Amino acid sequence: MNKVLPAAPFDRILRKCGAERVSEEAAQELRDIVEDIATNFAIEASKVARHAGRKTIKEEDIALVARTPNHF
């Protein structure tokens, strides 16, 4: 699956967290890992919204999934 998140903000996050220099591959790797996590969250959020009889994913679906362990 192609990535939809841009890599540049992850470079910025790494620098904000104490990195003096960041390799391009490091920012891309962080983006890839984080996008996989977001995708897993999205799949679970979609299931719990359907479970609640809704076609719209709401904030509460994301919050429920975020509080549920072992979804990574």
Place this chain on the structure above:
Amino acid sequence: MNKVLPAAPFDRILRKCGAERVSEEAAQELRDIVEDIATNFAIEASKVARHAGRKTIKEEDIALVARTPNHF
């Protein structure tokens, strides 16, 4: 801390994962959670790079942190 990740790609991820409709707050909530996770990764990656005697964060630092449990 202000968020650096844009919310729009998270709306796209949610739709790719089966959502018919996505509330604006849901995309923002997913962005917020995921950015917190990325920030925790970045803090740990910065530590392991320093531990290795480097000022540059490399892909291997991100990979090491991603394989280490309980960093969320």
